[in-house]
Amino acid sequence: MHSSECKVAVGEEVVSCSFRGRLRLEDAQIYAGDMVHVFRSADSYLIERVNQRKNLLVRPPVANVDQAIVVTAITQPPLDLAYIDRILIQLEYEEIEGILCINKQDLEDQNEIDRVKRIYSDAGYKCVVTSAATGYGLDELADLFRGKVTVFAGQSGVGKSKLISALLGVELLTGELSQALRRGRHTTRWVSLLRTPGDGYVADTPGFSRIDLVDVEPHELSFLYPEFREHAVLCHFPRCLHKTERRCAVLEALDRGEIPRERHDNYLMFLEELIERAKRKYE
Numbered sequence: 153m154h155s156s157e158c159k160v161a162v163g164e165e166v167v168s169c170s171f172r173g174r175l176r177l178e179d180a181q182i183y184a185g186d187m188v189h190v191f192r193s194a195d196s197y198l199i200e201r202v203n204q205r206k207n208l209l210v211r212p213p214v215a216n217v218d219q220a221i222v223v224t225a226i227t228q229p230p231l232d233l234a235y236i237d238r239i240l241i242q243l244e245y246e247e248i249e250g251i252l253c254i255n256k257q258d259l260e261d262q263n264e265i266d267r268v269k270r271i272y273s274d275a276g277y278k279c280v281v282t283s284a285a286t287g288y289g290l291d292e293l294a295d296l297f298r299g300k301v302t303v304f305a306g307q308s309g310v311g312k313s314k315l316i317s318a319l320l321g322v323e324l325l326t327g328e329l330s331q332a333l334r335r336g337r338h339t340t341r342w343v344s345l346l347r348t349p350g351d352g353y354v355a356d357t358p359g360f361s362r363i364d365l366v367d368v369e370p371h372e373l374s375f376l377y378p379e380f381r382e383h384a385v386l387c388h389f390p391r392c393l394h395k396t397e398r399r400c401a402v403l404e405a406l407d408r409g410e411i412p413r414e415r416h417d418n419y420l421m422f423l424e425e426l427i428e429r430a431k432r433k434y435e
Contacts, residue, residue, distance in 0.1 A: 158182060160190055160197065161347070169197040183208065184343040184355055185215040185301055207246045211363060214303050214343060214355045219249040219296070221280075223306035223315065224268070226260040231268065232307065237418045238363045239305055240277070244376040245366040248303075250277055251296060255311040257283040271412045276378040284314040294319050298350030316354060320346055370426045374402065377419060379411050393423060 160169045169190055171182065182188070187203040205215045222239050224231060236252065243250040252272045254265055269279045280296070282289035293315070296302070304312040345353045366376070371391040374380040380402050384392065388399035394416075397403070405411045 158184075158199075159345075160188060160199070162190060162197070167197050169199045171199050183213050183215040184345045185217060185353070187216065207248060209242070209246065209248075209303065212303060212305065212343060212355065214301075214345075216301055217246070217248050217303050217355075218300040219251055220303040220305050221251045221253050221293070221296070223253045223255050223304055223310045223312050225256045225310045226254070226264050226268065228256060228259065229307055229309045231264075233268075233271070233414055234418045234421065235307065235363075236272075237415065237422070238365065241373075241376045241422070242363060242366055244378070245368070252277050252279045253293065253306075253315070254279065254281045255284060255315060257281050257288050258286050259283075271414050274379065274410075274412050275415055282315060284311050284318045287318065290315075290318055294349070297348040297352040297354055300352045301345075302348075302352065302354045304354065316346070320348060320354070365422055365425055365429075368426065370423055370430060373419065373423055373426060377415065379405075379415065380419070383411070395420065395423070 157168055157170050159166050167190075169188075182199065182202055183205075186205065188199045189201040189203070191198045191200045207217055208215045209217060209220075220239070220243050222236055222243075224236055240250045252269075254260075254268055257265065265281055269281065272279050278296075280289055280293050282293055284290075297319075304316065306312055343355055345355050348354050368376070371393060374384045374392075374394055380394070383401040383405045384394070386401035387394070387397070389397055392400050392402070394400055394402040402411065402416075406413065406416050
């Protein structure tokens with residue numbers, strides 16, 4: 153995807169398309185994953201119209217996404233559960249399935265891998281453990297792509313491009329590892345949508361360091377946590393924030409070990425962020 157043209161799959165063929173003049177005049181935005189109508193003129197293709205999207209991620213900019221694989225490592229770069237949860241919250245908001253991929257299995261402590269996997273499995277997310285270097289878990293990961301439009305997300309340096317290269321047998325642009333930070337330098341210049349076995353597509357998306365919380369009211373945040381939802385509807389107070397309230401079904405589930413404490417800790421941090429945002433909005 154470039155500013156003036158893009159690659160479009162037309163049947164089994166991939167062609168370069170320019171934007172029709174009307175689209176340029178309307179300043180229409182086209183994103184990787186868009187379904188478009190194309191017009192063939194002599195030896196060139198023009199995009200005439202963009203179909204309505206079922207969803208759109210802004211960061212990374214990909215449309216019509218079925219699922220997002222959130223890639224993380226444990227130590228290189230250091231694990232950031234809050235960062236993972238921010239992405240998962242956005243995916244829940246967009247109604248996109250989130251899947252956690254713990255990469256670099258060959259470099260990490262198995263007990264720590266199991267701990268992180270348990271947190272997100274208990275929260276209701278699919279989890280896979282992989283190593284792009286050794287091929288561990290790649291068959292399981294590849295099976296998830298079938299018939300889906302998939303986004304890879306995660307911090308720079310966790311191995312997104314290397315995973316895609318290993319899975320698809322293509323060499324993606326990656327920078328050398330920064331020895332000072334031991335993080336991969338961001339080298340993905342635009343979003344590319346690649347065809348996968350089993351009639352799927354995968355987007356190689358830039359690593360990004362942070363993501364803003366979605367714009368919801370504080371009392372709505374818990375409904376973006378799958379493991380909270382079934383309990384939140386049983387709370388005594390309709391707008392329960394699940395902090396210290398009496399007869400809070402979420403806190404009761406937390407005490408019983410049915411909700412991962414790490415997830416609730418991050419929830420409280422995000423909740424305060426939304427409360428402060430709401431205060432500024434209504435000042």
